[in-house]
Amino acid sequence: MKRLLDVLRExxxxxxxxxxxxxxxxxxxSVLVNGELVNSCLIPVAQVAGAEILxxxxxxxxxxxxxxxxxxxxxxxxxxGICTPGMVMAxxxxxxxxxxxxxxxxxxxxxxxxxxxTGYQKIVDAVFSAA
Amino acid sequence: xxxxVVGAPVxxxxxQGKLTGTAQYVADLVMPGMLHGxxxxxxxxxxxxxxxxxxxGVPWDEFVVVTSADIPGTNRVAAIMDDQPSLADDxxxxxxxxxxxxxxxxxxxxxxxxxxxxxxxxxxxxxxDVDASLSAETLIWGSDNVFKRYLMNKGDVDNVWEKAAFxxxxxxxxxAQEQLYIEPNGMIAVxxxxxxxxxxxxxxxxxxxxxxxxxxxxxxxxxxRVVQQETGGAFGGKEEFPSVIAGHAALLAWKAGxxxxxxxxxxxxxxxxxxxxxxxxxxxxxxxADGKLLGMDIEFTIDGGAYATLSGVVLPRGTIHAPGPxxxxxxxxxxxxxxxxxxxxxxxxxxxxxxxxxALERHMNKVxxxxxxxxxxxxxxxxxxxxxxxxxxxVITQPLDMAGLLERxxxxxxxxxxxxQFRKSNATSVLRKGIGFSTFFHGAxxxxxxxxxxxxxxxxxxxxxxxxxxxxxxxxxxxxxNTVLTQVAAxxxxxxxxxxxxLRPDTAKVPNSGPTVASRTSMxxxxxxxxxxxxxxxxxITAGHLRTPYTPEEFATAVRLCGAFRSRVRYQxxxxxxxxxxxxxxxxxxxxxxxxxxxxxxxxxxxxxxxVDDFLALQxxxxxxNPVLAAGQIEGGVVQGLGFALLENVExxxxxxxxxxxxxxxxxxxxxxxxxxxxxxxxxxxxxALGAKGIGExxxxxxxxxxLNAIENATGISFHHVxxxxxxxxxxxxxxxxxxxxxxxxxxx
Numbered sequence: 003m004k005r006l007l008d009v010l011r012e013x014x015x016x017x018x019x020x021x022x023x024x025x026x027x028x029x030x031x032s033v034l035v036n037g038e039l040v041n042s043c044l045i046p047v048a049q050v051a052g053a054e055i056l057x058x059x060x061x062x063x064x065x066x067x068x069x070x071x072x073x074x075x076x077x078x079x080x081x082x083g084i085c086t087p088g089m090v091m092a093x094x095x096x097x098x099x100x101x102x103x104x105x106x107x108x109x110x111x112x113x114x115x116x117x118x119x120t121g122y123q124k125i126v127d128a129v130f131s132a133a
Numbered sequence: 134x135x136x137x138v139v140g141a142p143v144x145x146x147x148x149q150g151k152l153t154g155t156a157q158y159v160a161d162l163v164m165p166g167m168l169h170g171x172x173x174x175x176x177x178x179x180x181x182x183x184x185x186x187x188x189x190g191v192p193w194d195e196f197v198v199v200t201s202a203d204i205p206g207t208n209r210v211a212a213i214m215d216d217q218p219s220l221a222d223d224x225x226x227x228x229x230x231x232x233x234x235x236x237x238x239x240x241x242x243x244x245x246x247x248x249x250x251x252x253x254x255x256x257x258x259x260x261x262d263v264d265a266s267l268s269a270e271t272l273i274w275g276s277d278n279v280f281k282r283y284l285m286n287k288g289d290v291d292n293v294w295e296k297a298a299f300x301x302x303x304x305x306x307x308x309a310q311e312q313l314y315i316e317p318n319g320m321i322a323v324x325x326x327x328x329x330x331x332x333x334x335x336x337x338x339x340x341x342x343x344x345x346x347x348x349x350x351x352x353x354x355x356x357x358r359v360v361q362q363e364t365g366g367a368f369g370g371k372e373e374f375p376s377v378i379a380g381h382a383a384l385l386a387w388k389a390g391x392x393x394x395x396x397x398x399x400x401x402x403x404x405x406x407x408x409x410x411x412x413x414x415x416x417x418x419x420x421x422a423d424g425k426l427l428g429m430d431i432e433f434t435i436d437g438g439a440y441a442t443l444s445g446v447v448l449p450r451g452t453i454h455a456p457g458p459x460x461x462x463x464x465x466x467x468x469x470x471x472x473x474x475x476x477x478x479x480x481x482x483x484x485x486x487x488x489x490x491x492a493l494e495r496h497m498n499k500v501x502x503x504x505x506x507x508x509x510x511x512x513x514x515x516x517x518x519x520x521x522x523x524x525x526x527x528v529i530t531q532p533l534d535m536a537g538l539l540e541r542x543x544x545x546x547x548x549x550x551x552x553x554q555f556r557k558s559n560a561t562s563v564l565r566k567g568i569g570f571s572t573f574f575h576g577a578x579x580x581x582x583x584x585x586x587x588x589x590x591x592x593x594x595x596x597x598x599x600x601x602x603x604x605x606x607x608x609x610x611x612x613x614x615n616t617v618l619t620q621v622a623a624x625x626x627x628x629x630x631x632x633x634x635x636l637r638p639d640t641a642k643v644p645n646s647g648p649t650v651a652s653r654t655s656m657x658x659x660x661x662x663x664x665x666x667x668x669x670x671x672x673x674i675t676a677g678h679l680r681t682p683y684t685p686e687e688f689a690t691a692v693r694l695c696g697a698f699r700s701r702v703r704y705q706x707x708x709x710x711x712x713x714x715x716x717x718x719x720x721x722x723x724x725x726x727x728x729x730x731x732x733x734x735x736x737x738x739x740x741x742x743x744x745v746d747d748f749l750a751l752q753x754x755x756x757x758x759n760p761v762l763a764a765g766q767i768e769g770g771v772v773q774g775l776g777f778a779l780l781e782n783v784e785x786x787x788x789x790x791x792x793x794x795x796x797x798x799x800x801x802x803x804x805x806x807x808x809x810x811x812x813x814x815x816x817x818x819x820x821x822a823l824g825a826k827g828i829g830e831x832x833x834x835x836x837x838x839x840x841l842n843a844i845e846n847a848t849g850i851s852f853h854h855v856x857x858x859x860x861x862x863x864x865x866x867x868x869x870x871x872x873x874x875x876x877x878x879x880x881x882x
Contacts, residue, residue: 057154075152077761081611085365116315119769120765
């Protein structure tokens with residue numbers, strides 16, 4: 003059975019959601035399912051029948067996502083960019099739960115998303131300034 | 134003239150596509166009629182291949198299958214020694230070595246087919262240990278299992294031991310480390326005899342891949358084209374390895390007559406591709422009664438794995454950095470890269486230097502203790518200064534004040550107060566706090582004659598919109614090439630950054646500016662941008678199209694009047710650079726960057742866990758071209774260094790990585806990372822772009838020894854290897870008393 007990730011990328015050609023590990027560890031494939039943050043590589047597509055799926059293509063330019071994206075650009079939160087859509091999704095989810103998170107809450111909120119380039123500092127700065 | 138753009142936090146040029154998910158990485162590409170490829174790999178570390186059978190279960194007649202017999206040119210991955218086959222033919226030298234390639238349009242069938250190929254082997258004795266390999270009882274490579282040896286000598290170290298007040302020995306080791314770019318390796322190829330070979334992929338060095346494909350297919354240069362897609366991190370892991378995967382995708386496409394996409398999954402990428410060379414360093418150091426270095430005798434050994442790849446150039450960088458930023462009249466470094474039956478080790482940020490610097494900066498603390506000096510006072514007495522000669526006899530001509538750099542770092546980190554504070558608090562707590570530091574240098578650009586041999590070329594052309602476009606083979610992989618080279622051009626021409634374009638590397642369109650490695654992009658290729666801009670501007674002025682001073686609009690008008698024009702510049706060696714490959718003496722690097730890093734840790738003596746609480750990174754890197762990108766390089770490097778020190782442990786089975794998953798190979802997350810304070814001192818380097826020196830690799834060198842020095846400060850235990858796991862720390866705590874006794878004995882009067 004196809005994973006939600008495959009349906010997004012291959013059938014719908016929404017390639018902004020990335021595959022980094024295929025085992026639910028890196029968070030590059032993060033999307034929102036009915037408002038909950040999930041790794042789309044771990045979701046068999048049958049599980050999300052009738053659910054609302056939001057990927058990076060769906061949030062770009064809207065409210066919190068726009069603020070997060072602008073802040074990533076400003077603060078240097080994106081380097082190679084492969085983790086970035088997932089980071090944006092995790093940040094949007096965090097800000098939907100906590101309007102003004104502390105840096106510690108941001109670290110906890112992004113702990114499921116791996117980045118190998120930035121050392122995370124500028125990502126945390128970006129989310130903090132977007133909140 | 135526009136306000137200055139160099140030194141300003143100019144936004145990353147390609148950031149929009151990365152933020153919105155529209156940037157095109159290789160996995161995102163689809164071509165009509167495309168097949169999906171897979172690599173069938175060895176399940177033996179060293180064996181003869183006896184027989185290959187294809188079990189029923191898939192329609193094999195629909196599959197494209199490639200063996201070494203299908204290779205049109207030479208069955209070698211062209212690199213330095215050309216010893217590695219693209220596909221094994223009669224025997225394999227490591228686990229996961231590529232033997233066969235298969236492709237089909239249905240990815241599910243490809244997955245199934247991978248399990249239906251049976252390869253019978255006749256096992257041969259493998260060698261996994263460098264000492265066993267050096268004994269040469271079992272020959273696995275060449276006549277002695279040695280890829281490369283170096284001897285670097287200054288003065289006469291054999292004559293110092295008699296005069297020494299103290300002689301201090303030490304042995305240190307570092308583990309393999311996976312680059313772990315978040316985007317796995319991947320390529321798409323179109324290949325046929327009439328049009329030649331084209332590949333699109335995730336890669337650092339387009340012309341390395343170009344050369345490898347020419348050899349593999351016996352094609353002339355103009356029949357091979359390599360295009361870099363957006364690249365999701367590399368760190369050296371996409372320096373030489375993409376030549377392998379590009380060759381495989383192209384071989385399948387050549388035979389299939391259709392485009393072939395070959396993308397590794399994470400497990401394959403971790404198990405089968407290169408890692409940082411494991412290392413061992415032995416030090417014997419003589420000091421006089423004043424704590425001055427008299428002699429340093431160093432042995433540096435790296436495990437190269439089954440094929441040479443880049444071991445022959447990783448080794449010299451590790452060798453030259455082994456004695457560090459210290460003045461000593463008698464230095465000998467004997468270094469060796471050894472073959473084992475592991476998947477080949479290769480390039481990873483720092484390229485040998487993090488290994489030998491880890492050893493040195495742990496050892497310098499040990500020597501200081503033997504001399505009865507604090508680590509900082511011992512270093513102060515021994516730092517290189519302007520006018521001093523390094524181990525290769527390179528006289529430092531730039532202003533250099535390592536003592537000042539260290540003092541500032543210690544002051545900013547509140548080092549002295551914390552030493553006192555922790556000594557008191559540790560007496561009554563199971564949570565032991567410590568603070569430690571490292572001081573080090575990193576040479577930018579290719580080692581020795583490398584840049585002279587490379588002869589890098591860069592072009593700049595005028596564009597119809599009245600701007601310029603940079604044509605170079607330097608790749609953007611997150612580190613900021615696009616932005617920084619744009620800033621250099623904009624600053625030099627006095628125009629805004631959006632009037633400067635940069636072409637994505639494509640060997641059909643850009644000249645060979647050398648590989649994107651060795652912290653050379655800003656300093657060396659940036660200088661080519663600067664020179665190409667000056668040449669273009671002077672031409673516009675000479676032709677009467679432009680008069681100084683001018684506005685960006687006047688520049689645009691002049692460009693339109695001048696019409697299509699392309700300036701082309703070639704690397705010129707700065708004056709005073711001489712290097713002797715035989716004696717290993719001379720100017721090893723055009724310039725060094727210098728640094729002092731301070732780490733603060735808490736060690737939980739009940740669980741053995743170490744948390745890095747605070748980190749300060751102070752460096753002198755020449756002129757900082759973009760403060761946000763530069764700090765991003767340092768922060769990212771420090772965190773990779775933290776992983777190297779504490780977390781990233783490769784478990785070996787049959788010579789290969791057994792924990793090839795992100796579930797059990799742990800890299801730092803947001804929760805493992807301390808606040809990192811990044812500070813720069815700027816001493817412009819006249820031969821770097823607008824004063825810049827190298828920056829990318831430097832931050833990989835210092836964290837591991839600084840963290841272990843802090844752990845020693847916290848626990849009183851001297852650990853000698855990384856990664857240092859909680860289990861190691863618990864064992865160390867148990868043996869504490871015994872360890873201290875051994876330390877005493879090692880300090881031979």
